[in-house]
Amino acid sequence: MTGTVTLVPGSVRLTQWRQVYFGAAVSLDEACRPQVEAGAKTIDAIVAKGDPVYGINTGFGRLASVRIGQADLATLQRNIVLSHAAGMGEPLPIAVVRLVMALKLASLAQGASGVRWSTIEHLAACLESSLVPVIPAQGSVGASGDLAPLAHMTAALMGVGEIFLHGTRLPATKALAEAGMAPLVLGPKEGLALLNGTQVSTALALAGLFEAEQVFRAAIVTGALATDAAKGSDGPFDARIQQLRRHRGQAEVAAALRILMEGSAIRASHLTNDDRVQDPYCLRCQPQVMGAVLDLLRQAGSTLSTEANGVSDNPLVFSETGEVISGGNFHAEPVAFAADMIAMALCEIGSLAERRIAMLVDPTLSGLPAFLTPKPGLNSGFMIPQVTAAALVSENKQRAYPASVDSIPTSANQEDHVSMATHGARRLLPMATNAANVIGIELLAAVQGCDFHAPMRSSESLERARALLRSDVPPLNDDRHMTPDMERAAALVVSGALASAVGSDMLPFVAEDVA
Incomplete structure (x- = not known):
C-alpha cells in the first residue's frame, strides 16, 4: 500500500x-x-x-x-x-x-x-x-x-x-x-x-483486526464457493429471514452470499426436485455465524479506534491550568477486551470453514467423490488437508482463551491489577495466519468440488475466484505434494486478492469509515 x-x-x-x-x-x-x-x-x-x-x-x-x-x-x-x-x-x-x-x-x-x-x-x-x-x-x-x-x-x-x-x-x-x-x-x-x-498492545490488536478482516472477507467467498460445490441452497440467505432477526452483520453477510451466488448455473440445476430439505449448519447458518463475527469485529474496531486516538500516558499535563495529574489511562483493559473479541472471531471463522471442508470431502454429505479425488482409494485427495485444517482450528481454540480474565500483581504490589492486553493482542497474528491457512484449504476444496460439476458454471463473480486460483494451482487429478498448493491459496487470502477477484465492494468491511 x-x-x-x-x-x-x-x-x-x-x-x-x-x-x-x-x-x-x-x-x-x-x-x-x-x-x-x-x-x-x-x-x-x-x-x-x-x-x-x-x-x-x-x-x-x-x-x-x-x-x-x-x-x-x-x-x-x-x-x-x-x-x-x-x-x-x-x-x-x-x-x-x-x-x-x-x-x-x-x-x-x-x-x-x-x-x-x-x-x-x-x-x-x-x-x-x-x-x-x-x-x-x-x-x-x-x-x-x-x-x-x-x-x-x-x-x-x-x-x-x-x-x-x-x-x-x-x-x-x-x-x-x-x-x-x-x-x-x-x-x-x-x-x-x-x-x-498502550501503543504496543493497541498496535498488535489493530494488526490482528486488519488481518482478521482480510480472512473474514475471503471466508465469505469460500463459503459461497463451498455452497455451490455441495449444491447447497441460497434460500437461507433470503433477506426476509435476516430482517426478522434484526442483526446488521447477519443481513450484510447474507446479502453478500446472495450476490456472490446470483446467476450460478450450478445453483439453478437443483432448484427443483432436490430431495434435501435443509443443508448442514455450516452452509445454512453462514449469515448467523459470520454476521455475528462481523458485528464482533466492528465492536472491537470501535474500541481500538477510540484507544488509538486517546492519550494513555501518566501523569497527564493540563497546560490551561498548569496542572499535572496522575491517573490510570495506561491501563489497557479496553484493548484486552477487544483483543479477546478478535481472538474469538478468528476462532469461529476457521471453525465454520473447517466444517465446510469436512462436509465437502465426505461423499455422504456432499454428493461429491470421496476426498474430492476422481480416483479415491488410489488417491487420498483432500484427506489430509482437512486434517491440517482441523489441527489449525484446534490450535486457535486453545489460543482463544480470554487473556483479559488474568491478572498478576507487579512493582511490589503498587501495580496490583493488570490487563494482559499485550499478551492477548500478540497471539492474534499467529491466529490470523492459522485461520487464513484454513480458508486457503477451503478455497482449494471448494474449487475442486465445483470442478466436478462441469460444464455447469458458478456465478460470474465466483468464476473469477475460481479462475484466480486455477491460474496458479491446477486441478488435483492425482495425488501430489499439497503444501505448495495450500501456501498459494492462503496467499490469495492474506493479500486480499481473492476478495478483489469477486469485487471488493460486494463484501462487508469491518471499518465503518472505509472509503
Missing part, C-alpha cells in the same frame, strides 16, 4: 491506521504544535518551581515517594528507559512497530504528555527514514503502559539497542548515523512519556 497518511492527533480514522499497518508513509499535521509547546512549557515551569510531581522529579512506581534533585533529572529519564528495556523474545514485526511509532506520535502530539516539539520531530523523522526499533515481543502485562517494549523503542531512538534500517538489523548508533540523525536526548518527563501508554 502506497501513499501518505497525515495524522491529525485525536482524529485518525481506523482505515488510516490500516494504511499505516500495510506500509503507507506517515506525516504529522503540525497544527498541533502550539498545544505540544504549551505542554512542554508547563513541565518547564514545574521543574523551575521544584515542587514534587510524579515522573518529573520523583522515582517511579513504588519509588514515587523518592525525590530526585535538579542535577539528576536528565539521568532520571535516561535511567527509566534503560532499566525498563527488559523485554525478551523475538522482535515484533516491522509493520507492527511502525504502527506503534505512529500511535505514539499521535498520542504525544496532543500536548498532554509534556514532551518537547523536537522530541516529536525526532520520532517522526525516524518513521520517515525507515528507522524501526527492534522491540522484543515479550515483557508487557498491559498496565502502567507497555513499559518494556516502549522502553526498547525509546532506547533505540537514544542510540541504545538495535534498529531495522530499511529492513536491515543494525546497532542503533550505526543506524541513526547512517540516516544522518543524532541520538535522542531526553528532557524532563520525556522518558516516562515515551514509555507510558
